[in-house]
Amino acid sequence: MESYRDFPIWIVLYNAVTFGGVIAMGVIIAAQLPLWVFIAYLVLLMLVAACLPALVCSRCSYYGHRCAMGVGKVVALVFSKRSEDEFFRTKPQFLIVLLYLLALILPAIGAIWIFADQPSAWPLAQLAVVLGLLLVGLLPHTKLACAHCRQGECGACPAGRIVWKRPRAT
Numbered sequence: 001m002e003s004y005r006d007f008p009i010w011i012v013l014y015n016a017v018t019f020g021g022v023i024a025m026g027v028i029i030a031a032q033l034p035l036w037v038f039i040a041y042l043v044l045l046m047l048v049a050a051c052l053p054a055l056v057c058s059r060c061s062y063y064g065h066r067c068a069m070g071v072g073k074v075v076a077l078v079f080s081k082r083s084e085d086e087f088f089r090t091k092p093q094f095l096i097v098l099l100y101l102l103a104l105i106l107p108a109i110g111a112i113w114i115f116a117d118q119p120s121a122w123p124l125a126q127l128a129v130v131l132g133l134l135l136v137g138l139l140p141h142t143k144l145a146c147a148h149c150r151q152g153e154c155g156a157c158p159a160g161r162i163v164w165k166r167p168r169a170t
Helices: 009-030 035-059 072-078 091-117 121-138 158-164
Strands: none
Touching: 009 035, 009 091, 009 121, 035 072, 035 091, 091 121
């Protein structure tokens, strides 16, 4: 396996379409639910958008470079570089990644909620789009991103350690 210093644009675009599509569908689905759900989802997205780059990405070796998710260069414009030795080693970083995963799962739950309340083809179609985007985004992710990521190569990323079969970086 070869790690990329800067990920190819096509991988960044692929991730933006799939994972960004799930988030966009989440906003559309949340808008059909009670106002408090819509507001809560938007707050979750804002929290993740602010904290993930500040807490995790600023400690990544892709800081200032094009990572698989496309944020490494943007993070360098907004946040100061933090110690790479602390990448994914603190509870707040773990928590914010879990919140990001929650933001990706909630759209499916929302579509199921809408269908349970008002059975029709529309919420099923939305659920199909969300699940399709998640599957298309997640299934090849380890081959497209993790298998070429320096964070996995050095053992700093938990998912990357599995793909690269490396021990935790010390």
